[in-house]
Structures are given as structure tokens and as C-alpha cells.
Amino acid sequence: MTDTATAGGPTVNTVLGPVPARELGVTAVHEALLSVVPGAEYAPEVSMDRAEIFDALARKLKDFRDHGGKTVVDSTGMFHGRDVRLYEALSRSTGVHIVASTGMGPEEMLGGYFLTPQTNPPTPWPAEKFADLFTKEVTEGMVVPRVERRGPAGLVATAAARDGMTATEESLFRGAARTALATGVPVSIRYGRDALHDLDVVLDERLPADRVVVGGLDRRDAVDTGAPLEVARRGAFVALDHVGLDDGGTHVTDRERASLVLDLVEAGFGHRILLSGNAIGVAKGHPAYDLPFSHVLTAFVPLLASMGLGDEEARRVLADNPQELLALR
Amino acid sequence: MSKVNTVLGPVAPEELGVVAVHEHIGYGMPGSELDTRWWKTPEQRYEETVPKLRRFREYGGGTFVDATGICNGRDVDYYKSLSEKTGVHIVACTGFVGGDTALPYFARQSVDQLTRLFVHEITVGIGDTGSLAGVIKVGVSRGGRMTELDKRIYRAAARAAAATGVPVLTHLAIDPEPAVAVFREEGLPLDRVLFGHADDGLNAPKTPHRWIFEQGGRIGFDTFGYETELEDPPFWARPRQERLDHFLGLLNAGYLDQLLVSADANCSPLGWPGVKGHTVNYIFEDLVPDLRGAGVDDATITALLEDNPADFLTIRA
Numbered sequence: 094m095t096d097t098a099t100a101g102g103p104t105v106n107t108v109l110g111p112v113p114a115r116e117l118g119v120t121a122v123h124e125a126l127l128s129v130v131p132g133a134e135y136a137p138e139v140s141m142d143r144a145e146i147f148d149a150l151a152r153k154l155k156d157f158r159d160h161g162g163k164t165v166v167d168s169t170g171m172f173h174g175r176d177v178r179l180y181e182a183l184s185r186s187t188g189v190h191i192v193a194s195t196g197m198g199p200e201e202m203l204g205g206y207f208l209t210p211q212t213n214p215p216t217p218w219p220a221e222k223f224a225d226l227f228t229k230e231v232t233e234g235m236v237v238p239r240v241e242r243r244g245p246a247g248l249v250a251t252a253a254a255r256d257g258m259t260a261t262e263e264s265l266f267r268g269a270a271r272t273a274l275a276t277g278v279p280v281s282i283r284y285g286r287d288a289l290h291d292l293d294v295v296l297d298e299r300l301p302a303d304r305v306v307v308g309g310l311d312r313r314d315a316v317d318t319g320a321p322l323e324v325a326r327r328g329a330f331v332a333l334d335h336v337g338l339d340d341g342g343t344h345v346t347d348r349e350r351a352s353l354v355l356d357l358v359e360a361g362f363g364h365r366i367l368l369s370g371n372a373i374g375v376a377k378g379h380p381a382y383d384l385p386f387s388h389v390l391t392a393f394v395p396l397l398a399s400m401g402l403g404d405e406e407a408r409r410v411l412a413d414n415p416q417e418l419l420a421l422r
Numbered sequence: 423m424s425k426v427n428t429v430l431g432p433v434a435p436e437e438l439g440v441v442a443v444h445e446h447i448g449y450g451m452p453g454s455e456l457d458t459r460w461w462k463t464p465e466q467r468y469e470e471t472v473p474k475l476r477r478f479r480e481y482g483g484g485t486f487v488d489a490t491g492i493c494n495g496r497d498v499d500y501y502k503s504l505s506e507k508t509g510v511h512i513v514a515c516t517g518f519v520g521g522d523t524a525l526p527y528f529a530r531q532s533v534d535q536l537t538r539l540f541v542h543e544i545t546v547g548i549g550d551t552g553s554l555a556g557v558i559k560v561g562v563s564r565g566g567r568m569t570e571l572d573k574r575i576y577r578a579a580a581r582a583a584a585a586t587g588v589p590v591l592t593h594l595a596i597d598p599e600p601a602v603a604v605f606r607e608e609g610l611p612l613d614r615v616l617f618g619h620a621d622d623g624l625n626a627p628k629t630p631h632r633w634i635f636e637q638g639g640r641i642g643f644d645t646f647g648y649e650t651e652l653e654d655p656p657f658w659a660r661p662r663q664e665r666l667d668h669f670l671g672l673l674n675a676g677y678l679d680q681l682l683v684s685a686d687a688n689c690s691p692l693g694w695p696g697v698k699g700h701t702v703n704y705i706f707e708d709l710v711p712d713l714r715g716a717g718v719d720d721a722t723i724t725a726l727l728e729d730n731p732a733d734f735l736t737i738r739a
Contacts, residue, residue: 132525204453209522213657215564238455378527
């Protein structure tokens with residue numbers, strides 16, 4: 094633990110160890126640094142040049158820093174390209190705090206070890222085993238597969254299938270909630286078909302709602318049914334984390350996102366809003382999404398301001414709320 | 423020129439010697455690398471593996487075919503160092519143990535993409551190792567029936583085998599009708615296919631051995647040694663005498679040319695405890711004595727351990 098971390102006050106787990114929560118500053122809570130579709134690393138057509146990957150990520154992190162960003166959360170979990178040693182070097186060289194996640198999901202992204210284990214019958218992993226796997230990534234450190242453990246995970250991220258949560262995804266969500274309860278890190282969920290249903294699964298584990306961030310609430314189907322407001326009413330964090338994405342249907346536009354932010358503030362939930370771009374620093378095995386990590390700061394915050402959001406509210410959304418979410422309890 | 427692809431380069435079939443045709447240096451389900459309970463230091467892995475390969479060599483073993491699929495911990499650089507230091511030829515595979523061991527990137531691929539992958543690993547190389555795959559691994563997912571993904575992989579394997587001349591080796595010989603249909607449709611002669619794990623306790627009763635022989639396929643009694651008599655037998659174990667009798671029955675019925683044997687052991691398992699007391703050397707320590715004891719002559723044993731695998735593994739022009 095660093096000297097500053099022992100000085101008291103809540104801390105956040107970064108890849109370089111715990112830092113005082115108040116040091117986080119402006120934080121992008123749902124981004125991807127290196128994002129690798131599981132298996133792509135073995136494909137002959139996919140190059141994994143570490144120097145090139147480092148360079149691309151360093152440029153993007155410096156751009157974020159140059160626009161006032163201080164902390165990036167990599168929400169890809171433990172099996173989608175996470176490279177802890179790379180992130181340590183990036184954080185040291187750019188000065189940006191990097192919070193990495195444990196967790197997995199949706200089911201489609203899991204390895205056979207969890208879905209068809211070498212038992213008869215091949216029963217998929219239950220919640221308790223996922224909880225144990227994820228908890229150790231916080232208490233003992235994140236794995237570099239078959240090599241070593243490194244620093245502690247700062248959150249647990251999981252996701253459900255778009256056409257509805259599967260049985261194994263319920264185990265993942267419950268396991269993630271148990272890890273959050275056991276370790277004090279928050280849970281970040283990407284809901285499948287129904288945000289409230291999926292949120293209720295983690296709340297059913299008696300995890301306080303303010304330890305949960307529900308991502309993807311700028312999906313049009315969620316906005317149309319009023320899910321963002323309802324999630325906030327239950328006490329969970331509402332992540333509008335596709336800022337900058339205008340995909341002509343699945344998600345709302347930035348202007349609609351901005352209206353939603355103002356509506357939530359108006360309804361008294363300014364302390365529950367989180368913004369992020371779901372950008373992909375480097376994509377392997379799937380299409381690139383080269384939105385700058387700074388997009389929220391350079392484009393969306395000015396839009397919010399033009400629509401009437403005050404500086405204090407903006408600061409709260411960009412810095413205070415992520416700090417509250419990520420501070421270990 | 424006849425040849426077989428090993429991790430250290432092509433060799434003449436005459437050099438193969440005794441072949442263990444379905445083995446694993448180390449196997450783990452994809453994702454097991456995240457679970458520290460299975461981790462071993464490199465020292466431990468070499469310590470568990472090298473003496474087994476050296477013993478294999480001392481017994482007269484020549485070639486070890488590693489049937490560990492792409493996402494199951496296949497590690498060709500490691501195999502190269504083992505082969506170079508122990509003198510055992512190691513043949514690595516392309517392909518997947520089953521659809522349920524293909525990670526999402528590959529599970530989403532089309533037959534064409536998978537075919538290109540297999541052909542690349544057979545003709546250009548596996549990763550940046552420079553080593554060429556010598557067999558194509560395919561298999562039936564857990565559940566007993568071929569899944570849509572299994573069938574896609576089988577079809578790609580059939581095309582890659584037809585294009586390159588490398589043979590196909592299967593994990594499980596259950597539900598073989600769709601597999602045979604795919605191989606026929608793709609024009610792959612069935613003597614280029616070894617239907618493996620036809621002998622284990624769980625699957626032998628569900629495997630139509632004679633039907634596969636009648637189609638022209640080869641059959642692998644390649645889980646020799648996974649016996650109920652072991653201290654802690656796995657769920658696929660089978661009584662020793664029952665397996666042997668089953669094998670002898672097929673041998674005596676005239677199927678020698680289509681039979682292959684192996685032990686499917688892990689030198690140093692990667693994502694499971696492994697089975698204590700079971701190694702590739704079961705072939706020499708138990709199987710050969712058992713066969714001799716049952717009156718099988720040396721020529722037959724040579725056919726099973728040398729001639730048949732050499733014929734199977736030789737790249738067919």
C-alpha cells in the first residue's frame with residue numbers, strides 16, 4: 094500500500110495498487126483498453142504486437158489526460174484481453190490511473206472450463222465458484238494466466254445475453270455480487286434483455302444498490318421503458334456509457350443522452366449518474382471502435398452545458414460519482 | 423516424397439518407429455488457465471514431463487502425437503524443446519477437441535474461415551513457431567450428439583484434410599453418422615479418419631464399431647489404461663479385462679488394418695488433476711504384455727504400433 098493510501102480515507106484498487114479515492118479525479122467508468130475476443134490471440138490473422146498495442150493505448154490515455162481525465166476503468170473483466178502488466182506500464186508512463194476488472198460474461202464469451210467441465214455430467218459452474226474465482230482476483234491479485242498474480246481488481250464486471258439472462262449468467266451475476274459483498278469492490282453489470290430484472294438478481298444477494306452500476310442504460314429499449322430512472326430509484330448507479338455512439342437505433346443519440354442526464358438531475362438523481370464512452374483502446378478479433386476516451390469531456394460535457402447543466406453538477410457526474418462507486422467499502 | 427509433419431519439421435514415415443497416436447503433453451479446458459489451483463511452475467511441468475518422454479524413448483517409443491486442440495493449452499514451442507531434448511518425435515495438431523472447446527472467436531467462424539485456419543497451420547505454420555500441424559483434431563461436444571458447431575469444424579477439417587493430405591483424428595466416435603456424411607460429402611476417404619475414444623467406459627457402449635469399420639473408418643482404442651482398477655479412476659474408466667476383450671474381439675474379427683491404440687495420458691495436465699498412475703508408457707508396461715499374454719503375435723503388435731499409425735500419419739499426396 095502506498096503512503097498516501099495509508100493516510101486514511103477510502104481507497105480504490107488500481108493496477109498499481111490502492112490509491113486514495115479522492116485522487117481519482119475525472120473518471121471514465123466503462124471503457125476497454127485491450128479488448129480481445131477470447132481465442133483471437135491464437136488466430137494467424139491477428140497480430141499481437143505488444144509494442145504497437147502499448148503505443149496505441151498510451152496515445153489514447155495521454156489524450157484523455159490532456160483533456161482533464163485522471164482515471165480509466167477497464168470494464169472488460171478477466172477473459173477479454175485484460176493484460177495487467179501492460180496496464181501497469183501504461184499507468185506508470187502516462188500518469189493515468191487504471192482500474193482493471195475481474196469478472197466474465199456474457200455466457201457466450203466464457204471458456205469451456207466453466208460451461209462443460211470435465212465432470213459427469215458437465216454441470217456449468219455455480220455462483221459460489223465464480224464468487225471464489227473473482228474474490229481471489231481482489232484479495233490475492235489479478236491473474237496473468239498460468240504465470241503470476243498482480244495487483245487487485247478494482248471492480249467485478251459481468252454481462253447477460255441480449256435475448257435474456259441464461260442460467261449460467263445468473264450464476265455470474267450472483268457470484269459477482271458475492272465478491273462485491275466479500276471484498277468491498279463494486280459490481281458493474283451489462284444487462285441483457287431487462288435492466289431491472291438483471292439488477293434485481295444482484296440485489297437479491299443483499300448487495301446494497303449503491304454498490305452496483307448498471308451499464309448500457311442509454312440503450313433505446315431501456316430509455317423507452319424508463320429503466321434509467323427506475324434503476325436510480327432503486328439506488329443503483331445509472332451508466333450512460335455509449336456517449337458518442339450514434340448507431341441509428343439501438344442506442345439513443347448524444348442529444349437524447351444529454352436530455353436524459355438533465356431529467357435524472359431534475360428528478361434528484363444527479364448523484365447516481367455515470368458517463369462513459371465504451372470506447373475500445375485496441376480491438377483484436379472484432380471491429381475497432383476508435384472513439385477517444387476524452388470524447389465525453391471534449392464533446393458531451395459542452396453539449397450538457399449548452400443544455401443547462403451547471404459546472405458543479407458536471408463535476409459530480411464526472412468525478413464524485415465514480416469516486417463513490419469505486420471506493421472500497 | 424512421403425513425410426509426416428512433426429514440430430521439428432517433416433520426417434520420413436520410416437523414422438516414426440513406435441507411435442502413441444493420441445496423447446497429450448498437457449491438456450486443459452479453455453479458461454482453466456484463469457484458475458490458479460491448476461498452475462504449475464515451468465520447473466514442475468518439465469519435471470513431470472521429461473522423465474515420461476525419456477522412458478517412452480527407452481522403451482522404444484519413437485513418436486508422440488499430441489492431440490491437444492487450439493484452445494486447450496497447445497504449446498508448440500514447449501513441444502519443440504521437449505522433442506529436441508528427449509529425442510521423441512512430437513506431432514502437433516490443428517483443430518479443436520470439440521465445439522465446446524473452441525473459444526468464441528473460432529466458434530463464430532464459417533466453414534471457410536475454419537478451413538483456412540487449419541490449412542494455414544498445416545502448410546504455413548502454427549503461430550510463429552514455424553512448426554506445421556501433422557493431424558487435424560475434431561470432436562463431439564459433451565452431451566453425446568454432434569452440435570452445429572461440431573459439424574462446422576468437421577466439415578472444415580474434411581476440406582483441409584482433402585486439400586493437404588493430413589489425416590483427421592476425432593475425440594469420441596459416438597454419433598458418427600453425421601460425421602461420416604460430412605466426410606463423404608467433402609470427398610475425404612474414410613481411411614484418413616481415426617475415430618478415437620471408441621473404447622472408454624462411458625462411450626464404448628454407445629459407439630457402433632462395426633458400422634464405422636464397414637464405412638472404411640479407422641478406430642482408436644486410445645484410452646488404454648483408464649481403468650476402474652486405478653486408485654482414483656476417472657468417470658470414463660473401464661475394467662481392464664473388458665476393454666482388452668473388446669479389443670481382441672475386433673482384432674480377431676479381421677479389423678487389424680483399421681485399428682490403432684494409444685493411452686490418451688497427460689504428461690503434465692494443465693486444467694485438471696489428471697489420473698494418478700496413468701502415463702503414455704502404459705503402452706509398453708501393460709498393453710504390449712497383455713496383448714502378448716493373449717497370444718497376439720509380434721507382427722500384429724508391430725502393425726498396431728508402427729505400420730498402421732505410419733500409414734495414417736503419412737501426408738497423402
